[in-house]
Amino acid sequence: MTDAATCYHCGLPIAQGDHYSVTILQQPRAMCCPGCQSVAQTIVDIGMESYYQHRQQCDPGNSPATELVPGFLEGLNSWDDQALQQSFVHELPQGSKEITLLISGITCAACVWLIEKQVNHLAGVVRCNVNMGSHLAVVQWNPEQTTLSAIIKAIARIGYKAEPYTPLQQEQNIKQENKQALMRIGVAGLGAMQVMTYAVSLYMGAFEGIEPAHEQFLRWVSALVTTPVFFYSGMPFLSGALRSLRNAHLSMDVPVAVALCFAYFSSVWATLSQGPEVYFDSVCMFVFFLLVGRYLEMRARHRSQSTSIRLSHSQMQTARLLDQEQHTRLIPADQLKPGDIVLVKAGEVIPGDGRILAGDSAVNEAMLTGEQLPLSKTRDDGVTGGTLNVEQPLTIEISTHPKDSTLSTLRRLLERAEAEKPPTFVLADTIASRFVFAVLLTSVCVYTYWWFNAPQDAFWIMLSVLVVTCPCALSLATPTAITAATARLSQMGFLATRAHTIEGMRRVTDVVFDKTGTLTMGEFVLAQTIPLANLNAEQVCAMASALESVSEHPIARAFHGLPAAAGIAHQRIVANQGLEGKQGNHTMRIGxxxxxxxxxIPPPCPGQSGQWILLSRDGEALAWFRIEDQLRPDAERLLQRLQNNGLRCHILSGDSSGHAEAVARQLQVSSVVSNAAPQAKLDFIRRLQQSGACVLMLGDGLNDAPVLAGADVSIAVAGSTDLAKLAADGILLGNSLWPLTDVLQLVNKTYRIIRQNLGWAILYNLTALPLAAAGYIPPWASALGMSASSLLVVVNALRLNSNTRQQGGPH
Amino acid sequence: MDIIYLLIPLALVLLVVAVFAFFWAVRNDQFDDLDREASRILFEEDTRIPTTKKPSDGEQN
Incomplete structure (x- = not known):
């Protein structure tokens, strides 16, 4: 009965003692939290229960509901601001408005359906269209009947987060390239079908006799159809070959283009001079097959590219600009100028680097330092853009232009690290380039030989050699396997966002983990309780829980959910110190x-590691609590497995509390670097690389981004900052690190298949080549052999996509 | 077999029509979201909530 223990809506486990339930599809379903309950209830109330039938699978922790942050809903009304809307809303001639929204949380087609239904039901919405591939929704609405914030709220109510989005030029280019490729395939495919029918007639004619006039007519028609296929669809190969010749580097395009040119022009010549053979069908089929292979590869690449492009600028940040009369006005954060004065409310992200003019608050700089505990900031303290204001409103004077902010500097560091990244050695490329050279050389030799022995056959035999050794299978061997593996990996919860991700992961020797947020959850839990007075642990915990219940500080959250003691009231937050409350006449304090x-003098702290806080009554110490960032549940198992597989593991940490060493001891990792700044982390990786290691880095924070970019391969875990995701070569989608072992396993399997494919392609070519060179294989048979060998390679690669897992994870 | 002189040019005309139809479809974003359309057929109507008998939580357990 696993159903009883997990939430019907989001799939997360249900805490004991919680009773939330919604009747869905005539059954009461258990829910894990009031959030899921209300989302599920909304879905039921609007008559869309079939969502639960349609959705494909429920991935724990990755479901839409977890995306919703309470603070997010508050700031929504600001989207109705006319001035702010100007930059991303289009006014349509009929008076309606149109916007593109980026929606996070879409996992399957049911999500798309649900969002469309929900938004189209709203009064005033003209049209809503959600693209499942790009997660972009285009919404058209009538501004007199509804508002933008109402639409975003409607989407938020069913558990998805929508934010305004302006597509980048880069994305437009991707779209254009995609369309271009489709049209080329269309022409090649339709042309190939036609030419094939003529070719069959010509073959039949060759066996059973055909009137010369008919034969000539069929040839002319074939030439007519093949010409656009050759010049339009085949253009990528021709121009690619030209480019590679100009750069004096033999790429796969060269023999393809050579074979295509020979086959096409010789066929045209044969048609004109009534020669023995035409190969128009081979030209068309060849172009078609190759284009399809490249298209599949390109689609996988585009998908990951778009993901990272979108991540890079998904968050449209706003700032509350204060004018002389103390009125606030919302502007996009990138329009801030030095000297501007902005107001940052509690729970908001600070829009830029600056100095505090008024206010007293705590700022969470986790995105910079990895340290989850907020730092206290007061008048005249400097603050960094992108950090989170936790407690009180702050008035800030912006000191630097957004272009020169700390965040932009980090971004530049990241770009530089990326540019200096060690190049990934691409197996297929080197083999191909040598092979191409060999083929070209052989055909020249063959041609010369036959020219002296049987000049009338020389041309046709050389053509056979070129076609039979056509590197079709060879050029498809790697891309098909990589494409299949990429698809399989995304099913496993790992998104490979770079072309070389899989290639690079094969050679990994060292795995480097960031501590906070990667190995640990990034959330504090109560690790230890030491009562000091004559009270037991439960009693002091209950008191602490009651005191902390009013605070949203990360430390306070460790106590949320624990049973709270009765009779404690008038809790008050004392900024940067702790909390105070009353129990009867007693003053209770914690912090x-x-x-x-x-x-x-406070009693001595019972230990060094971790964060200790003290509970007191009327100034008398009652208990110590140790608050600690908890390890991810599968971290230990994962590291054990990795080390058993012969990989060296390292832990890097930005904090200095000694927790990193404790974690390393628990995980039996000997290599630990704590208190490391981003540059120090990068240096550590560089040192490893210089000693010959191939480094896989896992991280989550902004401070990890340059390190992620500098490692040979890097993975951002779920919940990473956008910049970290952008810098990484892959993203773990689920909340668990465990898929990493499956990913590494699949990568090895992929390489087995690539090797098989390459092996087969080379074997085939080596057998066929001498036969063709000796003149035993007529060109039509060589075209057949080429197609068959390519097909075998594709089918072999598709084995990666089969669902049979040798060793399952914990699912 | 002289009929091919008529039929093949006719087929070619159809081919040109097909190519232009395909171009039109590509330019009009018909191939934009292939994942989505594959499952569109499965999503039909909203679930009809049975009105004759109102199921209560108690009955189900």
């Missing part, structure tokens, strides 16, 4: 030791 027992 920093100096705050809890202000009149005396």
């Amino acid at each position: 920093k030791p100096q705050f809890a027992v202000p009149d005396q």
Whole structure:
């Protein structure tokens, strides 16, 4: 009965003692939290229960509901601001408006259906169209009947997050390239079908006799159809070959183009001079097959490219600009100028680097330092753009232009690290380039030989050699396997975002983990309780829980969900110190030791590692609590497995609390670097690389981004900052690290298949080549052999996509 | 077999029509979202909530 323990809506486990339920499809379904309950209830209320029938699978922790952050809903009304809308809303001639929204949380077609239904039901919405591939929704609405924020709220109510989005030029180019490729395939495919029918007639004619006039007519028609296929569809190969010759580097395009040119022009010549053979059918089929292979490869590449492009600028940040009369006005954050004064409310992201003019608050700089605990900031302190204001409103004077902000500097560091990334050795490329050279050389030799022995056959035999050794199978061997593996990996919860991700992962020798947020959850939990007075652990925990219940501080959250003691009231947050409350006449305090027992020297801290806070009553110490960032549940198992597989593991950490060493001890990892700044982390990786290691880096934070970019292969875990995802070669989608072992396993399998494919292609070519060179294989048979060998390669690659898993994970 | 002089040019005309139809479809974003359209047929109507008998939570357990 696994159903009983997990949430019907989001698939997360249900905590004991929680009773949330919604009747869906005539059955009461258990829910894990009020959030899921309300989302599920909304879905039922609007008559869309069939969502639960249609959705494909429920991936725990990756479901839409977890995307919803409460603070997100508050800021929504600002989207109705006319001035702000100007940059991303189009006014249509009929008076309606149109916007492109980027929607996060879409996992399957049912999500798309649900969003479209929900939005189209709204009064005033003219049209809503969600693209499942790109996660972009185009919404048209009538501004007199509804507002943009109402639409975004409607989407948020069913558990998805939508934000305005302006497509980049890069994406337009991708779209254009995609369309171009499709049209080329269309022409080649339709042309190939036609020419094939003529070719069959010509073959029949060759066996059974054909009137010369008919034969000539069929040839002319074939030439007519093949010409656009050759010049339009085949253009990528021709121009690619030209480019590669100009750069003096033999690519796969060269023999393809040579074979195509020979086959086409010789056939035209044969048609004109009534020669013995035409190969128009081979030209068309060849172009068609190759284009399809390239298209599949391109689609996989585009998909990951678009993901990273979108990640890079998904978050449209706004700033509340204060004018002289203390009125706030929302503007996009990238329009801030030095000297501007902005207001940042609690829970908002600070829009730019600056200095605090007024206010007293704590700022969470986790995205910079990896440290989850907020730092106290007051008047005249500097703050960094992109960090989170936690407690009180702040008035900030912007000091640097957004272009020169810390965030942009990090971005530049990242770009530089990326540019200096060690090149990935591409197996197929080197083999192909040598092979191409060999083929060209052989055909020249064959031609010369036959020219002296039987000049009338020389041309046709050389053509046979070129076609039979056509590197079709060879050129398809790697891309098909990589494409199939990429698709399989994304099913496993791993998104490979670079072309060389899979290639690079094969050679990994060292795995480097960031600590906070990667190995650990990035959330604090209560690790240890030491009662000091004559109270037991449960009693002091209950008191602490009651005191902390009003705070959203990460430390306070460790106590949320624990049973709370009755009778504690009037809780008050004391910024950067802790909390105070009343239990009857007693004053209860929890927080920093100096705050809890202000009149005396606090009792000695029971340990070094971790974060210790003290609970007191009327200035008398009651208990110590140790708060710690918890390890991901599968971290230990994963590291054990990796080390058993002969990979060296390292832990890097930005914090200095000693927790990194404790984690390393627990995970039995000997190589730990703590208190490391981004540059120090990058240097560590460089040192490993210089000693010959191939480094796989896993990280999540902004501070990890340059390191991720500098590693040979890098993976961002779920919940990473956008910049980290952008810098990484792959993204783990689920909440668990465990898929990594399956991913590495699949990568090895992929390489087995690539080797088989290459082996087969080379074997085939080596057998066929001498036969063709000796003149035993007529060109039509060589075309057949070429197609068959390519097909075999494709089918072999598709084995990667089969669902049979040798060793399953914990699912 | 002289009929091929008529039929093949006719087929060629159809081929040109097919190519232009395909171009039109590509330019009009018909091939934009292949994943989505594959499952569109499965999504039909909203679920009809049975009105004759109102199921209560108690019955199900």
